[in-house]
Amino acid sequence: MDEQDPCGCGPALSRRSLLGMSAGAMSVIAVGCAPKNLGEIRDLQAPEGMVEITLADHPELAQPGGRLAVRADGKGKPILVVRGNGDEFSALSLKCTHLGCTVGFDESAGELACPCHGSRFSLDGGNLKGPAKKPLADYNVKFDGTTISFKVA
Ligand code: FES
Helix, strand or coil, X not given: CECCECCCCCXXXXXXXXXXXXXXXXXXXXXXXXXXXXXXXXXXXXXXXXXXXXXXXXXXXCCCCCEEEEXXXXXXXXXXXEECCCCCEEEEECECCCCCCECEEECCCCEEECCCCCCEECXXXXXXXXXXCCCCCEECCEECCCEXXXXXX
Protein backbone atom coordinates (compact mmCIF):
# COMPACT_ATOMS: atom_id res chain seq x y z
CA MET A 1 0.00 0.00 0.00
CA ASP A 2 1.11 3.51 -0.73
CA GLU A 3 1.51 5.68 2.36
CA GLN A 4 -0.50 8.43 0.76
CA ASP A 5 -3.02 6.13 -0.90
CA PRO A 6 -3.61 3.14 1.39
CA CYS A 7 -6.60 1.76 -0.42
CA GLY A 8 -6.24 3.26 -3.86
CA CYS A 9 -8.64 5.96 -2.78
CA GLY A 10 -6.54 9.06 -2.90
CA PRO A 11 -4.37 10.83 -0.37
CA ALA A 12 -6.93 11.21 2.40
CA LEU A 13 -5.28 8.89 4.97
CA SER A 14 -1.75 8.96 6.30
CA ARG A 15 0.24 6.04 7.74
CA ARG A 16 -0.08 7.62 11.18
CA SER A 17 -3.87 7.79 10.97
CA LEU A 18 -3.99 4.16 9.80
CA LEU A 19 -1.82 2.98 12.70
CA GLY A 20 -4.33 4.40 15.13
CA MET A 21 -7.22 2.43 13.69
CA SER A 22 -8.51 -0.98 14.67
CA ALA A 23 -8.46 -3.81 12.15
CA GLY A 24 -12.24 -3.55 11.90
CA ALA A 25 -12.12 0.11 11.00
CA MET A 26 -9.47 -0.55 8.38
CA SER A 27 -11.55 -3.29 6.77
CA VAL A 28 -14.52 -0.93 6.56
CA ILE A 29 -12.32 1.60 4.79
CA ALA A 30 -10.96 -0.99 2.39
CA VAL A 31 -14.43 -2.26 1.52
CA GLY A 32 -15.83 1.26 1.32
CA CYS A 33 -13.11 2.32 -1.08
CA ALA A 34 -13.40 -0.61 -3.44
CA PRO A 35 -14.73 0.33 -6.86
CA LYS A 36 -17.69 -1.82 -7.78
CA ASN A 37 -18.77 -3.75 -10.84
CA LEU A 38 -15.74 -3.20 -13.00
CA GLY A 39 -15.30 -6.91 -13.63
CA GLU A 40 -11.84 -8.24 -14.28
CA ILE A 41 -9.43 -5.44 -15.13
CA ARG A 42 -7.39 -6.56 -18.11
CA ASP A 43 -3.77 -5.55 -18.31
CA LEU A 44 -3.00 -4.73 -21.93
CA GLN A 45 0.30 -3.87 -23.49
CA ALA A 46 0.49 -0.32 -24.74
CA PRO A 47 3.58 0.08 -26.90
CA GLU A 48 4.41 3.78 -27.14
CA GLY A 49 1.23 4.46 -25.18
CA MET A 50 -1.08 2.97 -27.80
CA VAL A 51 -3.77 0.60 -26.54
CA GLU A 52 -5.35 -1.68 -29.13
CA ILE A 53 -8.34 -3.88 -28.35
CA THR A 54 -9.47 -6.38 -30.93
CA LEU A 55 -13.20 -6.98 -30.68
CA ALA A 56 -12.86 -10.66 -31.54
CA ASP A 57 -10.73 -11.11 -28.40
CA HIS A 58 -13.06 -9.15 -26.13
CA PRO A 59 -16.67 -10.28 -26.51
CA GLU A 60 -17.64 -7.95 -23.63
CA LEU A 61 -17.65 -5.19 -26.24
CA ALA A 62 -19.57 -7.08 -28.91
CA GLN A 63 -22.96 -5.60 -28.03
CA PRO A 64 -24.17 -2.02 -27.45
CA GLY A 65 -23.72 -1.15 -23.78
CA GLY A 66 -20.82 -3.56 -23.40
CA ARG A 67 -17.91 -2.45 -21.27
CA LEU A 68 -14.40 -3.57 -20.45
CA ALA A 69 -11.99 -2.25 -17.81
CA VAL A 70 -8.36 -2.24 -18.91
CA ARG A 71 -5.05 -1.02 -17.57
CA ALA A 72 -2.37 0.12 -19.97
CA ASP A 73 0.88 -1.75 -19.33
CA GLY A 74 -0.41 -2.71 -15.88
CA LYS A 75 0.09 0.84 -14.63
CA GLY A 76 -2.09 3.66 -13.45
CA LYS A 77 -5.80 3.78 -12.90
CA PRO A 78 -8.06 1.56 -14.98
CA ILE A 79 -9.70 2.81 -18.12
CA LEU A 80 -13.28 1.85 -18.91
CA VAL A 81 -14.02 1.14 -22.56
CA VAL A 82 -17.74 1.39 -23.30
CA ARG A 83 -19.63 0.54 -26.44
CA GLY A 84 -22.45 2.94 -27.17
CA ASN A 85 -24.99 2.39 -29.90
CA GLY A 86 -23.62 0.83 -33.04
CA ASP A 87 -19.91 1.28 -33.53
CA GLU A 88 -19.39 4.13 -31.09
CA PHE A 89 -16.82 3.53 -28.36
CA SER A 90 -15.50 5.65 -25.55
CA ALA A 91 -12.60 5.16 -23.17
CA LEU A 92 -12.68 6.93 -19.82
CA SER A 93 -10.08 7.20 -17.12
CA LEU A 94 -11.55 5.81 -13.90
CA LYS A 95 -9.48 8.20 -11.82
CA CYS A 96 -11.99 10.34 -9.94
CA THR A 97 -11.44 14.03 -10.57
CA HIS A 98 -12.04 14.81 -6.89
CA LEU A 99 -9.16 13.08 -5.04
CA GLY A 100 -8.21 10.29 -7.36
CA CYS A 101 -10.08 7.19 -6.16
CA THR A 102 -10.95 4.53 -8.68
CA VAL A 103 -14.50 5.03 -9.90
CA GLY A 104 -16.77 1.99 -10.19
CA PHE A 105 -19.95 1.18 -12.08
CA ASP A 106 -23.44 1.47 -10.60
CA GLU A 107 -25.44 -1.16 -12.46
CA SER A 108 -28.85 0.01 -11.30
CA ALA A 109 -28.34 3.65 -12.31
CA GLY A 110 -26.18 2.99 -15.36
CA GLU A 111 -23.70 5.53 -14.02
CA LEU A 112 -20.14 5.61 -12.79
CA ALA A 113 -19.87 6.07 -9.04
CA CYS A 114 -16.93 6.95 -6.85
CA PRO A 115 -16.83 4.86 -3.67
CA CYS A 116 -14.89 7.44 -1.67
CA HIS A 117 -17.06 10.54 -1.47
CA GLY A 118 -19.98 9.80 -3.76
CA SER A 119 -19.23 11.67 -6.97
CA ARG A 120 -21.12 10.33 -9.97
CA PHE A 121 -20.40 10.46 -13.67
CA SER A 122 -22.32 9.58 -16.82
CA LEU A 123 -21.03 6.95 -19.22
CA ASP A 124 -19.58 9.71 -21.37
CA GLY A 125 -17.62 10.93 -18.34
CA GLY A 126 -19.79 13.94 -17.57
CA ASN A 127 -19.90 15.04 -13.95
CA LEU A 128 -23.38 14.37 -12.53
CA LYS A 129 -22.77 14.87 -8.80
CA GLY A 130 -19.96 16.26 -6.66
CA PRO A 131 -17.79 16.76 -4.82
CA ALA A 132 -15.90 16.20 -8.10
CA LYS A 133 -16.36 19.24 -10.31
CA LYS A 134 -14.72 18.04 -13.52
CA PRO A 135 -15.62 15.25 -15.93
CA LEU A 136 -13.56 12.09 -16.15
CA ALA A 137 -10.71 12.26 -18.61
CA ASP A 138 -11.50 10.59 -21.89
CA TYR A 139 -9.32 9.27 -24.66
CA ASN A 140 -9.73 9.82 -28.36
CA VAL A 141 -10.96 6.42 -29.52
CA LYS A 142 -10.66 5.15 -33.07
CA PHE A 143 -12.43 2.07 -34.39
CA ASP A 144 -11.62 0.52 -37.75
CA GLY A 145 -14.32 -2.14 -37.73
CA THR A 146 -12.30 -4.76 -35.87
CA THR A 147 -9.98 -2.92 -33.48
CA ILE A 148 -10.48 -0.12 -30.98
CA SER A 149 -7.42 2.01 -30.36
CA PHE A 150 -6.51 4.99 -28.25
CA LYS A 151 -3.34 6.61 -26.99
CA VAL A 152 -2.78 6.99 -23.27
CA ALA A 153 0.58 8.75 -23.20
S1 FES B 1 -12.24 10.85 -4.69
FE1 FES B 1 -13.74 12.00 -3.69
S2 FES B 1 -15.55 11.64 -4.78
FE2 FES B 1 -14.07 10.49 -5.81
